[in-house]
Amino acid sequence: MTHHDEEAAVRPSTLAWVRRHLEAGERIVGAEALRGGITADVRRLTIGTPGGGTRSLVLRSFVDPFYLRHAEDSLNREAGALTLLPGTGVPAPRLKAVDQTAAYCEYPSLLMTHLPGRTVLDDEGVEARVPLLTRRLVAIHEVRPAERPRNYVALTTADTVVVPKGADAATWAAATDVIRRPPPPREGRFLHRDFQPGNVLFDVPPSGPADARITGVVDWAAASWGPADLDVAHCSVNLALLHGPAWGLRFPAAYEEAGGVLAPDADERLYWLVRDALASSEEVRVVAQTWRDAGRTELTTRAVEERLDAYVTALMDAPR
Known part of the structure; x- marks a missing residue:
């Protein structure tokens, strides 16, 4: 061998x-x-x-x-x-x-x-990949299993949040208060539960990133039943950390443009977006190292912390 x-x-x-x-x-x-x-x-x-x-x-x-x-x-x-x-x-x-x-x-x-394709984490071509991601996520949420998987697990609590160095304490305290509330009522969907660019395979032809297509979605170890907002929130924060907060903020609207349905109430949407953003606060070092190993050498732990802080701040400052 x-x-x-x-x-x-x-x-x-x-x-x-x-x-x-x-x-x-x-x-x-x-x-x-x-x-x-x-x-x-x-x-x-x-x-x-x-x-x-x-x-x-x-x-x-x-x-x-x-x-x-x-x-x-x-x-x-x-x-x-x-x-x-x-x-x-x-x-x-x-x-x-x-x-x-x-x-x-x-x-x-x-x-x-084994599926063909590769993960693509570069900034180049992200504007073309986001619509592909949204359409694929909508298709996942449209799956109707005869037997539902187990309910989603949300491990993050208000007591486990890690506030980045230099972050505004009042903003993060307000964000943490958001997830102290009970989860909003929700309609369940089939969830991937770790849908993000690192778990999506692309074929990128020589013609360039604009002609990329998705060839596979991998890592289904957290597949669950729960609100579509949770998958959207998870992909949003990963896009924010990989490509900048603006991409994370755009993703929910892009998901709806692709036919997806999110919570109708702005405060309910905020709950899920903030919950997954704060969950990422506990994994910044590990996630940053994984992305550097994949070639994004500029994504130091500090750089990812700063992006996370900017994203959480933008979520809390957004009009509702």
Whole structure:
């Protein structure tokens, strides 16, 4: 077996499990670590076929002790979503196998098909990608599962918010007060729950970013049932941190222009937007490092904190 990266080594018990789910005559000939994940290790496995060709599968394993605690729930959610999505028009991987409790693998793991395309995090072309993101998110929210997934989980509380250095204390106190209220009544939708540019694959042709198209949506480990506003809020804050606060502020309106439906009341919308923005305050360092590893070297922790502060301030200052 050829390893293209030292980090791509897969434990023997996990390899044996993968082999049991290959077609007759196939073999594992390579493994490569895929960058960008935070909660799990993700590797692309190259599979040799009997005719001399190759195909790829993706192995997702929970190895970090912090995330390992939630592995069974996350893998159940992802397996459920990948089983549901074929035939819906949402381009997602196909489920091959799942071992939620590490009964056969070294760690809880999921095996799925590999999708073409790549993540695109550059500022160039963002104006063309945002409408694609909104249309894809509307399509996700239109999925009507026969059996609803579990309700969404919102881990952030008023007591866990991390106020960025130099931020206006009164503004952040007011924002924190917003999420002290109970969640507004909402109509549930099928949610990705981590829909953002890092989990969307694009094909960008030589003609340029304006002709990009979405080839896949990955990382369904938090798939849930809840308000569409929550997915929109999550993508909004990620756009704000990646490309500047103005892009985060534009996203909800762009989602509605694409046919999506958000909470009718401005205060209800603010609740979800602020909740996800404040949730990001707890992950700035990790998220910034992930984006730098992906090539956005200018996105230091401090730069991302400043963008988050500007975005939260803009949300709180917006007329309602």
